[in-house]
Amino acid sequence: MKTYVNPVYPYARAAELDRPGAQRPVVIVGAGPVGLAAAIDLGQRGVPVVVVDEDRTVSVGSRAICYAKRALEILDRLGCGQRVVDKGIGWNVGKVFFKGELVYRFDLLPEAGHRRPAFVNLQQYWFEQYLVERASALPCVDLRWGSKVVAVRPRADGVDVTVATPDGEYTLGCEWLIAADGSKSSVRQLLGLEWEGQAFRDRFLIADIHMTSNFPTERWFWFDPPFHPNQSALLHRQADDVWRIDFQLGWDADPEAEKKPERILPRLRAMLGDDADFEIEWASVYTFACRRMQHFRHGCVLFAGDSAHVVSPFGARGANSGIQDADNLVWKLDLVLKGQSPDALLDTYDFERTRAADENILHSTRATDFITPKSRVSRTFRDAALALARDCPFARRLVNSGRLSLPAILADSPLNTPDRDADFARGPGAMVPGAPAADAPVAGPSGSWLLDYVGGVFALLCFDAAVVRSDVVALAQDAIPCRVVEVGGARGQIPAGFMTQAPAEARPHSPHAATPAFTRIDDVDGLAARRYDARPGTVYLLRPDQHVCARWRKFDLASVRAAITRATGNS
């Protein structure tokens, strides 16, 4: 490849080869996007974590390239969002073509006032490299390259993992094992666990090319284009003038022959023209499937990302959902490790993320069925929807080139406190219990976006002077602390008796001790109040993963404490 050289990370002889090690709290198998995200989150919380990976480098090939807004917001909390955004290519607009003609365009983020775009395209190797660098900077994270898991033995109170290295094998004991080792998960296979789903009878060629071009930074999808008749094609821009092109090949294509440059070049020439100046960076032919394990928790083993569930790539729901798995899992695991929640809290990881996986599988299966119709009548309906799409807006909603990744709304989670106040907005985009917190521009002491002030620990968003000083102190001093974020109106009038800064006696017990117990931010454009359907006095309780778990029109200390008890599996 011209634009990237895979780093080779150092292998180090493990101390356990010479003497048995102490029991570890957490071992993660797999240093891909999901394992690294989990490791960074644990490391930020001060939980010692060992990550083992059989390779000594990042992804070979660009693989997962589309990182969605929610994944970027999670990365912001993990301290690597900005690097990914700076290096990557942000985009919001997609275009759909049928037989060479533009039939419609869509904008995935039509409103202003969000820190992150709908998507950033970045090659997976860059993405992983940034996460490796972030993880390596955390003293609690022990990355072990060239270390392959060859045996997994569950115990009553943990797991023993046998790791093979160039210097021989050793055993690592841990309380919790996170299997983030991808779709061919060794942990899943070593434990003899199954997953179920369907494989699709189609093949796709991915070609990454290096090309200087002034194509717009948009997602372009072609059904039956003149340059690739009867099949589909997809174009994405990545960092460093690398472009991703997907060609649908059909089930009968020969995967080995199609990978050869002499087969790829004519396809690219037909698409880009004879004058285009490009070089092939990387190419791969793949098939895909939608599958998931029935459960993501098996005793002390927790499956996350592709090891637990896989989807077809249309919609970018693979890596993005895996990062949400890690986001959902780690705060729960932290509470269980501290003895502040029963281990049954981890069953809610299974509950919430198996439902999210079902949603992702449903969307990606539908997209695949639209792109690769299974029957003549299905193909006829597809072409009819495409033919109507230019003039009839309803038909655009039927065309499915991929329903692009949106965060799961954990609406039926047992951790939510159902709305008691009936006048809250519901419906699409509403901040119902289970929804991930919406961002908004704000002014405040440590960042100009609302999401800068929540996450990591429980947070209470209070609109316009809802909470008095003594209650802020009480929440900060609880065993599972909750910080208060006061969202003021744009004019920032604070009634007498309410605070303007954190009281000195509010000292949270959390490892996020640097986080103040109280922060006041201004809703500079009024968008926070609008997005949260807030009135003066409205309060929202957000989980450490920034999902709403309760909301009220009026603050009440006992209700907030009860909601935290519920959201931590302690009720």
Place this chain on the structure above:
Amino acid sequence: MATLIIESNHPSPDDFYERLIAMHRGLSDEESALVNAKLILLLANHIGDPEVLAQAMAAAREGVRAARAPGAV
């Protein structure tokens, strides 16, 4: 005069489309054509309004072979 709705009118377009395709599962092309024809007749009767049906027929015929269908408005 009633106007054909061309903005999306399905509560969940993807649910509708999945059900539409699933209706044809296991059918031959001839059987599918028959099922489609029955479906159109049922929906046309449900709609009833001749103006709306004429507009729908014209929109459906649009772009399929240059000459207008006999009797099209």
